[in-house]
Amino acid sequence: xxxxxxxxxxxxxxxxxxxxxxxxxxxxxxxxxxxxxxxxxxxxxxxxxxxxxxxxxxxxxxxxxxxxxxxxxxxxxxxxxxxxxxxxxxxxxxxxxxxxxxxxxxxxxxxxxxxxxxxxxxxxxxxxxxxxxxxxxxxxxxxxxxxxxxxxxxxxxxxxxxxxxxxxxxxxxxxxxxxxxxxxxxxxxxxxxxxxxxxxxxxxxxxxxxxxxxxxxxxxxxxxxxxxxxx
Numbered sequence: 517x518x519x520x521x522x523x524x525x526x527x528x529x530x531x532x533x534x535x536x537x538x539x540x541x542x543x544x545x546x547x548x549x550x551x552x553x554x555x556x557x558x559x560x561x562x563x564x565x566x567x568x569x570x571x572x573x574x575x576x577x578x579x580x581x582x583x584x585x586x587x588x589x590x591x592x593x594x595x596x597x598x599x600x601x602x603x604x605x606x607x608x609x610x611x612x613x614x615x616x617x618x619x620x621x622x623x624x625x626x627x628x629x630x631x632x633x634x635x636x637x638x639x640x641x642x643x644x645x646x647x648x649x650x651x652x653x654x655x656x657x658x659x660x661x662x663x664x665x666x667x668x669x670x671x672x673x674x675x676x677x678x679x680x681x682x683x684x685x686x687x688x689x690x691x692x693x694x695x696x697x698x699x700x701x702x703x704x705x706x707x708x709x710x711x712x713x714x715x716x717x718x719x720x721x722x723x724x725x726x727x728x729x730x731x732x733x734x735x736x737x738x739x740x741x742x743x744x745x746x747x
């Protein structure tokens with residue numbers, strides 16, 4: 517579905533990605549791992565058209581590199597940024613409404629799905645999003661993106677700063693996406709959750725993919741974990 521080939525990316529004159537290659541197949545969860553500064557967030561921002569890049573990024577056999585972010589979103593790619601970007605003065609329900617894809621027939625997700633998956637959001641549906649806890653805001657951001665009915669969702673550090681119980685909820689959310697056939701590109705620092713939910717793991721270092729394999733292969737590769745993941 518999604519295929520990156522020799523992708524380079526820049527912040528001004530700073531060269532951040534150096535020839536990134538990988539793909540995400542239909543219905544697959546791929547974890548993109550690495551230390552801070554390795555290029556993980558830049559990779560998803562480049563895919564989403566938020567960072568200047570070169571090379572090739574193909575989505576369902578069409579080239580999307582060079583397109584604007586809203587054009588890429590309309591092709592069926594959803595993006596959950598690390599900073600959440602909720603609308604603080606709007607209610608939970610209004611935030612979800614803004615994410616809804618207008619005119620979509622047979623959408624896979626609706627308000628009932630969101631409130632069933634995260635009952636806490638249903639309890640607070642008429643509450644302004646700005647007063648929610650960090651975990652509740654993360655749930656809201658995940659659900660708002662799903663309301664756009666994406667076929668692929670890219671999620672940047674969804675468990676950052678969350679309590680263990682909320683991390684478990686996020687893990688179940690990711691499994692539910694897989695059950696419904698949604699592809700996921702998961703940027704994550706917590707190795708535990710990534711190894712639990714991912715079909716494949718990619719490890720980044722210095723703006724390149726330095727390892728690709730199954731969670732079992734990553735668990736067995738002490739050198740890669742020590743060299744590129746452990747602090």
